[in-house]
Amino acid sequence: MSILPVQPNFDDGFTPENDIFGRKKLYEQIKNIVSMSSVESIVLGLDDDWGNGKTSFVKMVVGEVVKHEGDNINVIYFDAFKSDYQSDPLLAMISSIYSMIETKTSNNIFKEKFLAVSKAMALSMFKHTPKALVGFLSAKLISSDMYDGIKDSITEAVSEPLENYIQEKIQGASKEITEVENFKTALESIYQVTGKKTLFIIDELDRAKPDFSLGIIEKVKHLFDAKGFCFLLVMNRSQFEETIKVTYGNINTSVYLNKFVHMWFKLPILKPKAIIESNKEANFSEVYYIFKRYVGCYVENQYIINSLSYLLTKNDFSLREAERCISLLRMCYGNYLSEDGLMFESYAISLLVFLRVKDYSLMIDFLHKRHAQDRFREIINISGENDNIRANILALISYHNLDGTIIAQMFNPSVNSQYYNRELERVQLELREFLTRPDVSKGYVFEHWKMNLFERLFERMEYIEIE
Structure with missing residues (x-):
């Protein structure tokens, strides 16, 4: 006998056995927003207290979409807490999208182009971050030959004077912008190639390290703001606002969050009845x-x-x-x-x-x-x-x-x-x-x-x- 309660098979979605709290109606709302919204990127927030079943809900959302909406919606589940051992969330988020692409299309040319553009953008962002470049190499996102071509940048990033670094950043700003735009275009191509919008669920934001979780929502806003993408950010909002204060001080955290999230949801409340x-x-x-x-x-x-x-x-x-x-x-x-x-x-x-x-x-x-x-x-x-x-x-x-x-x-x-x-x-x-x-x-x-x-x-x- 297992001591811990056995988790249901959420791959089956909102079955009567899984959905004992009657939350499928919220899933239907979210699904309709994803399906009926314009192709412009939209960010939704799911806010509820710890222990109320947010993770169970979004895992059932994934199961339901895969089982019944696979012809209309791509879905990605990303656990921020499990990924926050990394110094930056960018690689993990790109990897999640690439894994989805691999399963949803057999268009090898498109896959190779997406990978190339993603590498170029990430390398541009991380050129002066040696740990990140080593992460690229260990994750096999760049080859040894490619690493040889940029290793001088790594050495310079460690040893060059600060003013040289600033000068290169200014001079390379336009290239960096171009790489970001190319990346967004590649993201939008997912909608064009698959004919489906993508629901990207990011769970456990309030449990991840502050710099990591804030890095996620800022990248959602500035790098992943692409046509055909819909993000669902899952958190205990009051706790996450404390995370914001840790980093940015005593600011208006509600206003800050609303710059990123277009619409908030809570898990359905069970209304008492006799x-x-x-x-x-x-x-x-x-x-x-x-x-x-x-x-x-x-x-x-x-x-x-x-x-x-x-x-x-x-x-x-x-x-x-x-x-x-x-x-x-x-x-x-x-x-x-x-x-x-x-x-x-x-x-x-x-x-x-x-x-x-x-x-x-x-x-x-x-x-x-x-x-x-x-x-x-x-x-x-x-x-x-x-x-x-x-x-x-x-x-x-x-x-x-x-x-x-x-x-x-x-x-x-x-x-x-x-x-x-x-x-x-x-x-x-x-x-x-x-x-x-x-x-x-x-x-x-x-x-x-x-x-x-x-x-x-x-x-x-x-x-x-x-x-």
Whole structure:
């Protein structure tokens, strides 16, 4: 069994199994913009919080385009974070385009011309950057013979006085402009040769090194601004604006970004709606049912599915945080996931996993009963209208906070307890059943079980770090 949640096959695009958050409608919007816009270059931005599924979305976009729009749109996926070990993004971006060309056309003359023009432009840009030229050579973008022809420039770039470098840059400015224009013409030829527009998706901009990610958007504006190209820049905008400040100081980052991006999008918001279950008691949001589908991909125990999905929804957890919960479940409680066990034991597992991902110190405070029940209920956001799942979680919290003497009276099968608490009735029935079933309770000491349910379960993940 894999500990980490298995990623879906995004090559299939927006299948019902993949698109559990209902985001195909945003893909349709983006596809229509790419298809219906003029041939002039356009730059779109996708802004959303970390962990909300931006990468999953754009990978499904790639799969959907390849599978259903291959006759109309070329698509490129570029991970800025994985490429930022390089000093400059230009070579990586050109390589991504060339790889796409190789698969989309058998026109060798066109491919060779594009490669030649790209080399000339990049060499012109990097003539005085020795590391970049070495990168060209190691990436086999230039031959040894070509390198021999420019190695003097490398030596001069290291040793020549600054004023000579400036003079050559001024004198060579017109040539540099020509090389850039030739490169843009070559990019526009892709649309002419393939008859398709190109959607170039650049992901993880907010995670890449500041100089690298800023280099990307500036090159998109100044070098890749070519007919037939549409760029989709994917980021957490607020974090990326902090990146801009690191480089340029306290400028108006929003104005700066809008110089590059024509139109911004967010992932579709799931609007709450009342859905009445068959028991006619529980009103839940659409988000809850989506989390149920997600958790249900990895868990069969319906008690865990229901309670964990409820806690995730009430606390506005992101998809990434939900993935951490799934990983903890699979790592620490695998034997509880395959079938329905005792309800409150399953609820206890869900509550512990949720608390561990939400806030480790909060979980420890809960185990040591440092918060009053009402305060703890507020902290985990389960105040409000009553329903079965909430009632069960509240009962479990009440049970955990009971005095040990009262618990002994309630759950000892040999004692006819006069203590009665309606909220705890279901817990009492379940634990009595546990204690009277030797096949289930074998190996447990009664005192240990009734007093330390959460502590016993916590032992399974006590030493797990998930930050």
